[in-house]
Amino acid sequence: MAEVVVFVVFAFAALAGAFVMLLARNPVYSAIGLLTTMFSIAVFYVLLDAHFVAAIQVIIYTGAVMTLFMFVIMMIGVDRDEDTSERIPYQRPIGIVLAVGFAAVIVAAGSGAWVTGSASFATPDLNGTIEAVADELFGTWTIPFLGTVFLLTIAALGTIALARYGPTGPRPIDDGEGRT
């Protein structure tokens, strides 16, 4: 019973956060909306007894990613008005069609049995969520996991390369003390 109440409250919070994120005129409120959604998703993980995933969700998405968002929004100035004119033709009709299609896929998936989860997680061992995740990650899925690690490293290196090197060679770096 308590689980249902918590789920309903945070389901509405997640949806409300998503709407605020889309509709808010001020980018800071958009960030707060996204933050609410991320946090609500972490609560869903707790309800599913996936405590480890919930903690990671909060640390990475709610903590690190959203803090960086906020930081960037504050740095570039929140008072500047955003250009909200739409440049892509027929953006709204296409968006509506895609949204309806997505909803149809969700409904279709929801009626299938496979989204209800595999039977092995029916009675999760509360003291073993970290161990269970670690076993899967470093046992069964080691190679895909390492592949993901390489992908992320390449992405990080690419970001640095794009920021550091212009078309004419390396850009000078300011070390924060006025020297380059």
Added chain:
Amino acid sequence: MSGLELLIVAGIKVIAAFAFLVLTVLVLVWVERRVVAFMQNRYGPNRAGPGGILQTLADGLKLFFKESMTPRKAQFLLYIAAPVLAVVTALLVFLVIPIGAPVTIGDTTYTLQVTDLNVGVLYILAISSLGVYAVALAGWSSGSKYPLLGSVRSAAQMISYEAALGLALVPVIMFSRTTSLAGIVEAQSGTFGGFLPAWNIVLLPSFVIFLIAGFAETNRAPFDLVEAEQEIVGGYHTEYSGMRFAFFFLAEYINLFNMAALTATFFLGGWNGPVFGPTWLQYLLPVVWFLIKSWAVVFLFIWARGTLPRIRYDQLMAFGWKRLIPVSLVWIMLAMVAIGVRRFGLPWA
């Protein structure tokens, strides 16, 4: 235990934890002012109550009756939400800290922590990363330039040092083989060679990195750039007054005590210590050990504030990213090698 019993026990524990923290802050603020005063050859508050111990209460009452002003350009909703968020996140961290050995009354054993989470360490990191928002939002929603500068500084500082804080805990988790705080304390019971307590302080680099990052996370000297009075007035809480300011003040000191309690739990053996005497004393002594260790770390924090000058902003960033994080990464690798050698023996043996 039945569901209702669980609920009642949890309720009592939460209220007890809240009362404990508020009382701790009441004493903590007075201790800090007195100790810093003595370090600076002053008396400090010594009028209200014996030795001035009621000074914090008096200040709190004064703030309670003061007007809470709101700047005209403030974003009101976030402006009043920020102090609440600050206190809530500060209180939440304490929930998983064990302050004493489990107590058995009748047939039931009660742990002296509100709840023992299997992912305790990650929970603490998660909640403290939420604490950044209180400061960032307070600064931005005030609609004033000094608070905004303070909050931008704090966001940068807390992201940077949170990484070092988390990395410093990795060797502790690896040696304790658990992320539950009760488990980490348990792993530190016993002795090395019969006389040295088996505390995690032997992981000295971790301890030092954690402590330094702790100074930065709690925004205290020498890392108090967030509220550097000489540069940006009061930082993120410049525009707050009355109870709203009191909330930030409360949160700040709860965070300080939390950080000290966490240091004691992770590195100084938590509530472990010699226990003797009748049963009630055996339950009381671990709490006493825990408090002594925590307050020793608190004193260290105050001592640093009375001794060290504030560092420059670029020094702060360079120290965090170019020294602290690389050192903790190297230390994690060394710890891994040590664990590997202990488990599998030397590679050439």
